[in-house]
Amino acid sequence: MQYEVIIGLEIHAQLLTDSKMFCGCSTVFGSEPNTQTCPVCIGMPGVLPVINKKAIKYVIKTGLAVNCEISSYSRFARKNYFYPDLPKGYQISQYELPLCEGGYVEITVNGSTKKIGLTRIHLEEDAGKNIHEGAGNYSLVDLNRAGVPLMEIVTEPDIRTPEEASKFMKKLRVILRHIDVCDGNMEQGSLRCDANVSVRPYGQKEFGVKTEIKNMNSFKFIEKALDYEIRRQIKVLKDRGKIIQETRLWDSTKGITESMRSKEEAHDYRYFPEPDLVPVEVDGSWIAEIKAQLVELPDSRQQRFIKQYGLPEYDADLLTSERAVAEWFEGAVKLGGDPKTVSNWMMGELMRLLNEENKQIEECGLKPVQFVGLLKLIDKGTISGKIAKAVFEEMYKTGKNPDTIVKEKGLIQITDEADIEKVINEVLEKNPKEVERFRAGEEKLMGFFVGQIMKATKGKANPKIVNELLKKKLLT
Ligand code: ADP
Ligand code: ZN
Ligand code: MG
Numbered sequence: 001m002q003y004e005v006i007i008g009l010e011i012h013a014q015l016l017t018d019s020k021m022f023c024g025c026s027t028v029f030g031s032e033p034n035t036q037t038c039p040v041c042i043g044m045p046g047v048l049p050v051i052n053k054k055a056i057k058y059v060i061k062t063g064l065a066v067n068c069e070i071s072s073y074s075r076f077a078r079k080n081y082f083y084p085d086l087p088k089g090y091q092i093s094q095y096e097l098p099l100c101e102g103g104y105v106e107i108t109v110n111g112s113t114k115k116i117g118l119t120r121i122h123l124e125e126d127a128g129k130n131i132h133e134g135a136g137n138y139s140l141v142d143l144n145r146a147g148v149p150l151m152e153i154v155t156e157p158d159i160r161t162p163e164e165a166s167k168f169m170k171k172l173r174v175i176l177r178h179i180d181v182c183d184g185n186m187e188q189g190s191l192r193c194d195a196n197v198s199v200r201p202y203g204q205k206e207f208g209v210k211t212e213i214k215n216m217n218s219f220k221f222i223e224k225a226l227d228y229e230i231r232r233q234i235k236v237l238k239d240r241g242k243i244i245q246e247t248r249l250w251d252s253t254k255g256i257t258e259s260m261r262s263k264e265e266a267h268d269y270r271y272f273p274e275p276d277l278v279p280v281e282v283d284g285s286w287i288a289e290i291k292a293q294l295v296e297l298p299d300s301r302q303q304r305f306i307k308q309y310g311l312p313e314y315d316a317d318l319l320t321s322e323r324a325v326a327e328w329f330e331g332a333v334k335l336g337g338d339p340k341t342v343s344n345w346m347m348g349e350l351m352r353l354l355n356e357e358n359k360q361i362e363e364c365g366l367k368p369v370q371f372v373g374l375l376k377l378i379d380k381g382t383i384s385g386k387i388a389k390a391v392f393e394e395m396y397k398t399g400k401n402p403d404t405i406v407k408e409k410g411l412i413q414i415t416d417e418a419d420i421e422k423v424i425n426e427v428l429e430k431n432p433k434e435v436e437r438f439r440a441g442e443e444k445l446m447g448f449f450v451g452q453i454m455k456a457t458k459g460k461a462n463p464k465i466v467n468e469l470l471k472k473k474l475l476t
Contacts, residue, residue, distance in 0.1 A: 022049030041147035043088030068103030365399030
C-alpha cells in the first residue's frame, strides 16, 4: 500500500527586541545566569506585566510579510502548567484570539512553486532554562530567557515531504531575517521548530493519527527526523499496529525519534484570558504605517534582480537569500559594477572566503566601493584577471584599497610591448625544440609558451598582448 505524508509545523521565533515581553529586562544572549531578571519575569506575586509594543509591531510586520490577516482585536491568555523553568506556573500566550490569522509562504519544489498555508501567528513569552550539569543531585534554573518575546507560527497541514518542510523553514528564516524580527539562529535556539506528522493510505479522506517531533535544531535534522518518523509510522501500520498520538524527541546522535509523552500524559493547560492585561486593539492606521515601512521581500527582490539586472534565476536566488548580501550587490552595481560580473565575484570568491571563516557579509572589511575599484583596475588593464583574484583576497583580509595593494606588491600588469617581447624571446630561446614542433604544425604548444611567459612575469603580462606577439614571432 502507498502512503501519503501529512506534515504541519509549529515554529517558535525569538523576537529581536532589546527588552522582554512584559518587563524592561534585557534580552541579550549569553549573560551570567539570572542577571537579567526582575520581579515581573521571575513571577513575584503582586506585580503587573506591561506589553512590549515593539513585540506587537514585529508580529504585525511578520504577518504582513507572510500575507496574514492582522486582527484588530486580540487577547493574551494564561497557559497553565507546572515546570521549574516557569516560576509563575503559567505562560502568558494567546489562545482564541491571536494577532494574525491565515496567510501563506511560497516555496519552490522541483522547479514549481507551492503555497504553504498558515493557520495563525501569536505572541507569547519564553520560559527559563533548566541546567543539569552540576555534580550534585540537583538542577539549576536560569531565568534570563524567561519572558523573552516569542512568536509562534503555525502552519496548515499542507506540507507533504520532509524536503518541503525544510524548504519552508529555510524560506521562513530568510523572510524573518530580511524584515529584522528574528536572527534565525537555530543553534542558539532563537528559531525552533516542532513538526506534526501523520501518514494515510492514498485516497483516504481523513488524516491519520499524528505525532509531534520536538528538538530539531537544524534543517538537516528536520529532514532526517521526519524521514525516520515517516518510515516508523508506515512500518507500524504495515504490521497492523496503531499509531499512538504522542510527542516524540529527535535524538540526533542515535538518528531516531523516541517517545516523550503520550496524549494521556499531555497537559491540560486550562487556558483562560489573562486578567492582568487589557485586550490588544490595533489601529488600521498603525498597520498601514508598518506596511509602508516594510522592506522589499526576498521573492520580489529576486524577481526584480532578474528583470532589472538581467541576472539568471540562480544568481538572483542566491543574492537575495540574505538582505545584507542583496544590499552589498546593489551597492556595487550602483557604483558602476557590471551586474553579472559583480554576481560572479560574489558567488565565487566572496562566498568562498566568507564560508571559510563562517562569517556573514556584514562582518567582512571589504566594501562594495573597494571592490568596484578593483573591477575598474581590471577594465583599465592595470591588472590582469588572474592577479585580481589575489588582490581581492588581500582586500578581503586587510580592508585596504585595491590601488594600495597593487602598488605595494608591484602587481601592475605589463603592457609594454618591448618588455613583453623581451620575455618572449627568452622563452623561445630556452625551448628551441618546442618552437620547431610548433612550426611543424603542433599548434597546441601555444598554451605551453603562454604558460612559460606568464610564469616568467609572475602572471603580470597582459595575456592579450602576449598572445598577439607570440603568434607573430612563431609564425614569421
Ligand atoms: P493540536 O490540537 O494537537 O495542537 P492542531 O490541530 O492545533 O493540533 O495542529 C497543530 C499542528 O499540527 C498544525 O501545524 C497542524 O497543521 C498540524 N496537524 C494537525 N493535524 C495533523 C495531522 N493529522 N497530521 C499532520 N499534521 C497535523
Ligand atoms: Zn524582568
Ligand atoms: Mg493546537
